[in-house]
Amino acid sequence: MVSGVWWTIGTLTLSPLFCRMSLFKARDWWALTLGEGEEFDQGCLCVGDVDNSGSGYDKIVVGSFMGMLRIFSPHPAKPDELTEADAQLLEVQFPEPVIQVELGKFVSCSELLHLAVLHPRKLSVYAVSGTAGNVEHGDQYQLRLVYEHNLQRTACNMTYGPFGGVTGHHFICIQSMDGMLMFFEQESYGFGRFLPGFLLPGPLSYCIRTDSFITVSSTRQVECYRYETLAVATDADTRQDSDQQSKSSGKRLTADWTLVLGEEALDISVPNTSPVMSSIFVLGERNLFCLKDNGQIRFMKKLEFNPSCFLPYASVSEGSTNVLMCNHNNMLLVYQDMTLKWAAQLSCVPVSVRVANFPELRGLVVTLSSDGRLQCSYMGTDPSFFTAPKVEAREVNYDEVDTEMKVLQKVIREATRTQDILPRAETEEELSLTAVVSSKLDEVSCAVMAEMNGMPVPSVTVQVKIRSRTAVQSPKMTVCVQPPLAVTQDQFVLDSMGSGCESVVRFSAFLNGLYPPADMSGDIAVSYSSATDVWMTANAEKAAERLRLCCRFSWMVSVLAETAGKLPENIREFPFSLALFFSLSF
Known part of the structure; x- marks a missing residue:
C-alpha cells in the first residue's frame, strides 16, 4: 500500500494544505514504457471494465500508431515480481495504425x-473476454x-453516445479528414453529412443533454449541430452535391449556435x-473555456503555460467541476472551475490523461506520453525530498572544536595567500618597479621635434628597473x-623573467607644446602572466621632480624667447647653475 498522507481523484477532499500550490511530485504507483519507437496521441488511451468482469475495477487500453493494441491491469510492485509481464493482459498487432480507442x-x-478501434480506413468493434487459467500463468x-x-x-x-435519445445502446460518429460526419x-451505417465551411478537422464531442455534437472549425469558432438537424439534412456523396442539394431543397445544414474562440x-x-x-469544456492553446450547452460562456481561464491535454470530472462541491490539466512543463494541475487547487510534477509530458479505479487504490491518474510512457500516479502531501539520516547525539568537546576552528582558519588563510584570483595577504609583490629620472638633461635631445619656434627642445632620460621575485611570463x-x-x-614588450x-x-x-602642463607626473604599469596563468598588473609612481625641472625649463625658455626675443644658441652653457635658477620653483 501507499505510505504517507495522500488523496485520490475519485474522492477529493479539500484541506487548507491542499488549497495552496506546492512543489510536490506525482507519486508513481505503477509505470511502464510501451514498445520502442512507437508514437501515441490523445485518442490512444481509454480506461474501463473492458472484459466486463463486474468487479468495478478498470483496465487500461492503449493503441499506437504502429498498430499495437495493449490491455493492462496494473497493480503495485511486490518484492521479486515482474509487474510488466503480469500486468499486461493482451497484446495484438494490427496491420493499420490505431487512431482512437473507446469503450461503450x-x-x-x-x-x-x-471495444471500438478506429483505423484510418476501418472501424472495428471487438469483444474482450477472459478465461480463468488452471496453471500459475x-x-x-x-x-x-x-x-x-x-x-x-x-x-x-470519433465520438459516441445515445444519439437520438436511444437507451441501453451507443452509436458512433466518425469525422473524416474532408469534413464528413459518418x-x-x-x-x-446510418448516414453521412458534410460540415459547412469545412477546411481542417478539429476535436469532436457529444453532449447527451442537448443531443448535439460540438466541434471547433478551422475558423477558430465553436460550432454546435443537433443530431436531429443532421439527420434531416440532405444526404450527399460529395461536398459539391451537398452544396447543390442544400440550396435547392432548402434543408441546408446550419449550426445551432457558434462562438468565436480566436485560437x-x-x-x-x-x-x-x-x-x-x-x-462544455474547450481547451485552447492559451485559454480554458467553459461554456453552457446554449453557447454562452460560463467562465474563461487564461493559462500561463502551453497545455498538452485535460480531463474534466465531477467535483464533490455541488455546482462546480474539477479539471485535470497537463502542460509541456511536466506539470499536472488540478483546477476547481477557475481556482488552482493542486500542482504536481510529472516525469514526462502527457498527451492523454484519464482517471481509473484499481483494486489496490481508487482514483488514480493515468497518463500517456507521446513516446509511450504509461503511468498510474497519485498526488500526496509527502514530498519526495531527500531526508538526511539522523546522527547519534554526542557531547560537544569545546576544546576540540576550538582547535579544529583554528586549523580551518589557518587553511583558509593559506588558500587566500596562494590563490591569484583573490587579493594577496602579503605585502611583497611578484614584480616591483623603480623609476629614476636623470638629474641632467640629455646631451642630445631625444625630442620628436628638435626645435619649437626656433628654439631647441630639451629632454631628460627616465630609467625603470623591473625586479621579479617569481617567474613571470610575457611582461609588457x-x-x-x-x-x-x-x-x-x-609601449615596451619585455622578455619573460625568472x-x-x-x-x-x-x-x-x-x-x-608651448603651454605649461597641468600634471607633470607620469604612470608606469607592467602587465604579466603569473605562474597560475592569471594576468596581473604592477604599478609604479614615477618621481616627477626632474620631469618638472625639464618641463619648466623648456617652458621658461619659450617664455624668455618671446620676452627677450633672443637667447644664446649655446643655451646649455649658462654661466649660472640651473638648480639655483629654479630653486624658488620647488
Missing part, C-alpha cells in the same frame, strides 16, 4: 461493454471481432455531471603622461 455499448444484442484473454465497417474516407477522430448505428482548440470534453445543465610595460608632456616610447631577475628600460621625456 456498441453491439445491438448485448448491453456489455465492447494466470488468466487468458482473447480479442474477438464482432463487426467492422470499411470507411470510404480517411478517418480523423454515423453508425452499431452494425449498420485553435486542442480538445473538447462534455462531462455528464448534472442532468440540469451541461458544461606601458608609460602614460599627460600632454604636452611626451615620451619617446610608451625568479630574482632584473630588467632595465630607458626612455626620454620632453615637452611637446
